[in-house]
Amino acid sequence: MTHIMVVDDDQDLAEMLGIVLTGAGFEVDLVNSGDQVGAIFQAHKPDLVLLDVMLPGMSGIEVAKEIRKTSMVPIVMLTAKGDTQDVVLGLEAGADDYMIKPFNPSELVARIKVRLRRSTAGESTTLRIGDVLIDQVAHTIASRGKSIPLTRLEFDLLVALAKEPGRVFTREALLDEVWGYQNATDTRLVNVHIQRLRAKIEIDVDNPTIILTVRGVGYKAGTSSE
């Protein structure tokens, strides 16, 4: 059974989220403060964390950073302010996606499912992007013989680019493909995660060779240097 940890100080909302997610077939752990996250996370090993950004005590952003230290689990943030710096900070702290209150419950479930989706193996089991080898079956990547841990979202993002090496992806296309958004225009999600991904796989982040920026359009896969 898929395990979801809900971190929210608003007990009513947390309970309601529990009802909805349980109804959708998930097993739910409710946590009311950021300080308890560490212990419960270690004990239950959830498959996904639903995290309210505005928490008393330890903020959602700190919680996300704390989780990312040890785990690549998908994190979806809940926020009341979609247009503030909070969102970018949360994404930079390691959150994969965010939902703005008040959200549609069915959309929340759909989004959670996208994040839990295991990208099934395509035609080829091994992809290459720049000097990075992607093993789609083992769900791992390696650069110059060294294995690099990625979150599932980062993995999906890299696979999306690697699958079609010649194509230039607009940010909107990536939002559709990787996040499952339709007609979305919030490019912050893409920008932040491309930066995080580059920080992990590029040798020189300022002169990327694996994920190239196409000015004014979007991104495309770099060619192998070999």
Added chain:
Amino acid sequence: MLNSRWQRSILFRVIVSTVAFTFVFIALIGTLLFTQISNGIYREKTNASVSEAESLADYDQGQLYATQYLAHLKIDTVVAQILRPSTPSINTAPREVVLLGSLVGLSKNDTYNGSSNKLDTSSIPASFRKLVQRSSKTHWLRTDVKYTNGTTQPAIIVGTEITIPPASPYELYYVFLLNEQTTIMGFIERLLWITGLFSIIVIGLLSWYVTRQAVTPLRDAAEIAEELSAGDLHRRMDVKGSDEMARLAISFNEMALSMQQQISRLENLSRLQQRFVSDVSHELRTPLTTIRMASGVISAGAHKLDAAGQRSAELLASQIARFESLLTDLLEVSRFDASASILESKEINIGDLIKQTIDHLQPGDNTKIDLHFPGEIVVAEVDPRRIERILRNLIANAIDHCEGKPIDITLVATDREVAVSVRDYGIGFSERETNRLFDRFWRADPSRSRIRGGTGLGLSISLDDAKLHQGTLKAWGRPGQGAHFVLTVPKVPGIPIETEPISVDPNHGESTSFLSFDEDDI
């Protein structure tokens, strides 16, 4: 340029007028002074010259008569003595002598004509000679005399008749040179000029200095007032001493301070107000999320409820949606009020955007919408979210109020601007209502059904969106004739619109009249 300076600068005006008046005054005084001194000096010299000439002439006449009785005294010797020039000394001014034979009848007697020091005898004017010839008294004249070598000298000529024995009438002229007097007068003239010019300069400088004392604080005050009105509320005048200028500075600063306090108080209030609206909107979101999810759960199990319960679940869901759009609009409004809205422009096809918007609105089959698009594709760099929101508002309004009659949507583009008009022929609104149409929460007819559950903020937000694009949104309406809304935005952000290609008055036809963009409207 000078004229504008005259108008603009008190300092300039004061200096110019002071210098001009001083110049006229000094010129008058100088002329008067010069004339008086010169008259005095020459009168003195004339008197002395006349009396000296008379005594000399008496002596000369005596000598000439004596030649008749004294054998050793020859006329030639006496004449030579007469014509001998004076020896210049400290006490006596240089003088020349001219002896000319008077014309009597036709006989010429010019035997003894002569002059001292090569003085040109024609220097004695003929009219003066006649005067001397006609009377037996001495006469004098001030004039310039010539020497045969060409030099001229100012002089006083004193003339008298003299008889050379036996009976030849001659005129004897003593020419007193005025070198000394001319030198003195020249010196005085120079002195007057120097004094005059010096006085003008001193008075000019003085007036500049004095006026500046008064004008500088005024000028400072004007500059600081300009900076204050430009928004730099921290500017203050320097207070020096305790004179009238210091009092001006003190009261000026007091005024500025109270203005600053007033403005910052108002700013604070308005910031607090905006903050409050924003906070309220955000705080309402968490419970609204819970309510919405609860409503979703209830709706999902609605089939287990009775008819009243099912209808209640429906109403709950629709009212939550309405509440949510109200919150969203309220937040948008507070963003506009806080000037926190940002234009996120990109190039889009406006025609496609209009079609998409209509599709989203899903008008019923009995609503006919006619599109009037130009042949070529219209692309503009705009914020798609905002333009879509404006179009959605306008088209939804038209659908709600068209009363089954067709709706016309027209798209027109020029080099600089893009215009979209939405025209319906439904119930319309009065001219008076046009002015209030864009007010927040204003509804044309409170009893009218809210078909689409609008928030009452739609048109107000649309107007703000249009202004954010530096464009315009105008409305026209007549009861029973329908309504006409025209949105005009620049094709490229930052390049203001010049014309409105579609006139908002549908009876006016196509308008291309120039329209200046009003900055205050932004």
